Amino acid sequence: MPVRIRWIALGAIGIPAIVIIVTVVLMSGNDAPSVITLPPPSTADGEFVPLTPFQARVLGFDVLDEVNLPQDNPFSEAKVALGRLLFFDPRLSANSAVSCASCHQPGQGWTDGLPLSFGYAGSVHWRNTPTIINSAFHPKLDWDGKALRLDIQAQGAMKGAVAMNMDPVMVEERLRQIPEYVKRFDDVFGPGGPWFDDASRAIAIFQSTILSSNVPFDRFMEGDESALSESEKRGFKLFTTTAGCSACHRGRLFTDEDFHGLGVPTPEQFSTNAIRQITFNYQLRSRGVSEEVYRTATDDPGLYLVTKVDTDFGQFRTPMLRELGQTAPYMHNGAFATLEEVIEFYNSGGGESPNLDPLLRPLGLTDQNKSDLVAFLMSLTGDPIIVEEPQLPPYKVIK
Ligand code: HEC
Ligand code: HEC
Secondary structure: OOOHHHHHHHHHHHHHHHHHHHHHHHHHOOOOOOOOOOOOOOOOOOOOOOOOHHHHHHHHOOOOOOOOOOOOOOEEEEEEEHHHHHHOOOOOOOOOOHHHHHHHEEOOOOOOOOOOOOOOOOOOOOOOOOOOOOOHOOOEEEOOOOOOOOOHHHHHHOOOOOOOOOOOOHHHHHHHOOOHHHHHHHHHHHHOOOOOHHHHHHHHOOOOOOOOOOOHHHHHHOOOOHHHHHHHHHHHHHHHHOHHHHHHOOOOOOOOOOOOOOOOOOOOOHHHOOOHHHHHHHHHHHHHHHHHHHHHOOOOOOOOHHOOOHHHHHHHHHOOOOOOOOOOOOOOOOOEOOHHHHHHHHHHOOOOOOOOOOOOOOOOOOOHHHHHHHHHOOOOOOOOOOOOOOOOOOOOOOO
């Protein structure tokens, strides 16, 4: 074969092959990006080479996508407005004293700022309140992933004995004595209501509008490389290399949406408060664990409550790492007050658990590494998303 033709033939095979390889690598960065390891943070001569936005995208990191709403609950402005009223309305709880916003407070990054939530009057909650910012993106909700949709999660929050303790029929009857709600449910969902399920749908759509905005990391990803400081860039590289964080915290939300056991220590207030012990025992029994587990468990079983598989005991959903600057304290039980404490925990190789994740190991981070990692985590925090508490419509007798 003449040399020129050989080159053309090589090109004909080679170029499509390269295109396929690059496409596969890029596609694997979408929903469930695979773990790709990069060289350590510095080159041989000691000069630091930061990740570029392109490399970050290949690794599966990116700005947020469009929210994908379930087909049976389409978006409308009127539904958002209704959902906003309901989110702030304490009449959705049995004693008319707690609303979703009591625990998910806009001024606290849509959390309650407590290590463990306060819970319904006369009880205390047993878990840390996660933020609802960006929650519309999660395929699983709650620390054990028990809810698969925002509207179903909201129903659980309303009915839950340690959240709002409410009877769905009572919700409907209350809303039916509030003319403004009757009218709004009519407009959004058609006549005959208000219905409990529709209330949870409207709340879900409202929550799907509470999204991160003006995040330094996103500005970096959009091409403004000065949006991250040198320290934040070093932290990002550590995160994806030496520190091994991106093995679990990856994708647009910095979570694999999977479950892992880290052995996070149990805070004292989990086991020294009799009222919380009641909540704990109640959770175990109402979620159907065996008599033996009910009698012997001393800590939150996490995913085990959903699956009842022994190796899932103590595993929790990997949380997203966006908005950490607004959502302290951290972990399912609020064990850590600061990100510095979180980094120390990982640096020492995690805690104790029969199902400790094999990905955890002592990291040997320097003080500089630790502060770079904290700086990077903080660069994932955007502006506070403040929604004013609405004026709630009054009751009026309707027969
Ligand atoms: C008493 C405090 C409290 C109230 C009231 C409350 N929540 Fe929560 N919320 C929590 C706690 C604690 C969790 C974690 C529950 C778990 O993991 O079992 C949670 C979890 C969530 C999540 C899951 C977030 C994620 O990323 O997993 C969403 C969404 C949510 N709540 C929305 C609501 C809505 C909507 C309402 C009102 C209908 C509500 N919450 C009422 C404390 C509360
Ligand atoms: C083996 C998987 C895994 C690895 C590796 C990992 N994480 Fe996590 N991360 C999790 C899980 C699971 C949780 C929740 C654990 C819990 O509450 O018990 C978590 C929680 C967190 C939280 C608390 C978030 C919140 O909202 O409460 C932060 C911050 C965090 N991780 C940062 C990091 C950093 C930084 C690294 C690297 C040094 C890292 N993680 C490595 C799985 C992992």
